[in-house]
Amino acid sequence: MQLELRHLQAVCRIAEAGSLGGAARRLGVSQPALSAQLRRIERVTGGELFVRGRSGVEPTALGQFVLAKARRVLSEMDALGAEARAIDTGTPLRLGCILLVLIDGLLAETDLFRSGQEITVDLEDSVTVLARMLGAGRYDAIVYGEVNDHEVVLPEGALARTLIPKEPFCIRLSARHRLAGADRIELADLAGESWMTLVVDDDGGPEALVAACAKAGFTPSLRYRITDRKMHYDLIAAGRAISLSQPTAPAAEGTVMRPLVGAPVTGRIRLAWSRSAVSAGQAELLYRAAARAYVANVGNNAFHKEWWDAHPEVHPAAD
Template sequence: MQLELRHLEAVQRIAEAGSLGRAAARLGVSQPALSAQLRRIERVTGGELFVRGRGGVEPTPLGEYVLSVARRVLGEMDALTAGARAAAPHPTLRLGCILLVLVDRLFGHLETELPGHEIDISTERSAVTLTRMLGAGKYDAILYGEGADHDTPLPDGVAARTLIPKEPAFVRLSAAHPLAGQEQIELADLAGETWTTLTDDDDGCPEAVLEACRRAGFAPKLRYRIDDRKMRWEMIAAGRAVSVCQPTSPHAEGTVLRPLAGDPLTGRIRLAWNRAAVTERRAGRLYRAAARAYLDSIPNNTSYQAWWESRPELHPVLD
């Protein structure tokens, strides 16, 4: 066996994650498969690359050497890919997104802002996955959300711009719920509810929910982790759970979306791009397309529209 780029990436991810389990999750493989791959890599390099330590796995002296070479080689390959794409006359824009509401309305605005450009849009469940793939050159730009006090680490060579600096979380609950008729809901009044969330939240939002509920005097009972938006909303409509949602979320039959009194949970939306692959001018056009898509979604919720219009300092700059 000869070492390939994927082997070097695996070694780098294990070192970054500090454990085989976390590295396997980030690489999208099982832990046994990654362990077997590491053993094959170690046979080629001639010795152990990692040893188990107090906080997880730590590189051996041989591992440190292989890591230094891996980082240099992977960095040069990323630079080669990005440079070649930037030199192309009309390179395909590869955009990665979390399942934000604005993505539903983004396509038309991208066609307006980037006419004649081919655009490849993919969605991911994880902000960490998005940033890792951006750093690896698999995306040119990403759109993602994060809790207001959470900073998702960005790779070297990446620029970022905040699209929406503050967005309050609303709660979605069944239209038959006793609190559904209220204009706003106190978080403490949801203490006895069962909650549902996405299957993979590493954007700081789960921690923010736990902290906000703690301040409200209770620990939320999380029972369901569901990826599919429609399935989550059907479960909520049936009265089996409640969930925090973006305030721009569209109407879902059998549910209502209500603000939380005092905005105890907020988040933000950001755009990040690889500077070697996306020019400042192109990044500006992408920002405008995303901003207009967000603005289009605000009328979904009249109570949020009033909140938004009273805070012009939060509005994206479109000139």
């Protein structure tokens, strides 16, 4: 038997999972089948690659040697595929996103930076779906958000880079609201309001809102979940709801946006890509395009521009 890429992948998955059972689940095979495959691999390499320890399996000295070589080979193969796609400008780069403020600007930026290669873009309501589609090869890269401490689980073979590590969410409310004239709003003063929940409900947003409101002494009434922007804004303008919002969001007639005291809910924006489909150079271009698109919206609200200027540590490498 000669070693194949699937054998190297199996060895790496066993090391990453720390157990044959965990690796089998990741690979989608039975544990007995993986054990038999490992024995065949060990016959080719000339000795045991793993031994059982207190917390699972651990690589032997030979195993560590094989792992190092396997990771290098797999990395080179991923790079080969990604760089070949980059050269073949007839192959579109497939980008999946949730509805973030920067998306419109990102499309214009990618048209500028990726001249000669088509880019397709799909919007999803679910971060979980985005990650799953990235793992399934439906998307080559995704742009998504996470709220407070929530972390999106990415598939095997994905790399990620944080675009914006922190942005304080604000409140959008009717221009006729009793608090519309306030410079900043205490979350506790919004008890009893009807809330428009975030469009994406699996990025940690609703949980973060509920937790923040609990600390402020009340339970929010999550009454609406509207994906249509115009209807979303119209309901708020009519005084029927309020909502959390990205601080870079544009103005909407009949509504105002105000920061929350203490910034109890914050978000971050990340870019993830398949290392076998997107080269390092492509990933850098996408990152810079997304960064420029975000920065272009910073001035939409004066309070966020002031916060942004005071926090250079959160600025992306846009230049």
